[in-house]
Amino acid sequence: QVRLKESGPRLVQPSQTLSVTCTVSGFSVTSYHVSWVRQPPGKGLEWVGAIWKGGSTDYNSALKSRLSISRDTSKNQVFLKMNSLQTDDTGTYYCAKHLPNSGFDYWGQGVMVTVSS
Amino acid sequence: DIQMTQSPSFLSASVGDRVTINCKASQNINRYLNWYQQKLGEAPKLLIYNANSLQTGIPSRFSGSGSGTDFTLTISSLQPEDVATYFCLQHNSWPYTFGAGTKLELK
Numbered sequence: 001q002v003r004l005k006e007s008g009p010r011l012v013q014p015s016q017t018l019s020v021t022c023t024v025s026g027f028s029v030t031s032y033h034v035s036w037v038r039q040p041p042g043k044g045l046e047w048v049g050a051i052w053k054g055g056s057t058d059y060n061s062a063l064k065s066r067l068s069i070s071r072d073t074s075k076n077q078v079f080l081k082m083n084s085l086q087t088d089d090t091g092t093y094y095c096a097k098h099l100p101n102s103g104f105d106y107w108g109q110g111v112m113v114t115v116s117s
Numbered sequence: 118d119i120q121m122t123q124s125p126s127f128l129s130a131s132v133g134d135r136v137t138i139n140c141k142a143s144q145n146i147n148r149y150l151n152w153y154q155q156k157l158g159e160a161p162k163l164l165i166y167n168a169n170s171l172q173t174g175i176p177s178r179f180s181g182s183g184s185g186t187d188f189t190l191t192i193s194s195l196q197p198e199d200v201a202t203y204f205c206l207q208h209n210s211w212p213y214t215f216g217a218g219t220k221l222e223l224k
Contacts, residue, residue, distance in 0.1 A: 004160075035213075044204075044215055044216070044217040044218065045204065045206075045215040046215075047211075047212045047213045047214070047215075058211065060212050061212070094160075094161075096161075099163070099166060102151070102166045102167055102170075102208065103149070103151040103163075103166060103206050103208035103213065104151070104161075104163065104206065104208075105163045105166070105172070106160075106163070107153075107160040107161045107162075108160055109158070109159060109160045110160070
């Protein structure tokens with residue numbers, strides 16, 4: 001059974017770094033791409049970035065300078081790091097598994113992150 | 118980036134009603150559009166991929182249509198468990214972009 005679960009801090013101070021982990025089961029991160037998507041409260045979804053099954057990455061150009069996505073294949077985990085956080089980075093952060101040539105098929109429940117002092 | 122305009126934002130319907138939700142792309146996305154259902158506190162669930170392909174395990178009352186720039190999600194006979202927010206995703210080109218969502222409630 002495919003599952004994705006995000007974990008990370010619920011509260012981060014402005015200017016600090018956000019670190020979120022996506023732990024997957026039921027598939028290997030070396031066989032399927034994984035993306036990060038976020039949703040500010042009351043707003044739409046935004047693709048953040050992806051790590052391809054081969055290990056390379058792509059980022060939303062608006063966030064690229066602050067982002068890093070990596071993985072630990074031995075633990076089947078994907079990591080999102082975003083630095084220089086601002087209040088408008090507040091939102092729910094999701095990881096999602098790619099369905100080949102067909103967008104995303106499975107998503108995690110998300111982790112709600114608040115950026116506030 | 119491709120803009121996805123989803124309508125309506127809010128929809129109230131009765132059990133048994135036929136419900137339609139629309140997504141319009143700002144440019145041609147062929148058939149590279151998915152529909153998702155999200156219930157409060159749950160992970161989004163894939164309903165339809167590539168415009169009209171029903172994901173495994175999804176009831177047949179859900180269907181999708183369209184190509185190019187205009188797409189529709191149809192629920193043929195609304196059930197109480199269909200109360201949720203629905204959103205579309207274009208995966209024709211990067212960055213992938215989403216519709217703003219439709220909140221579906223029971224009348």
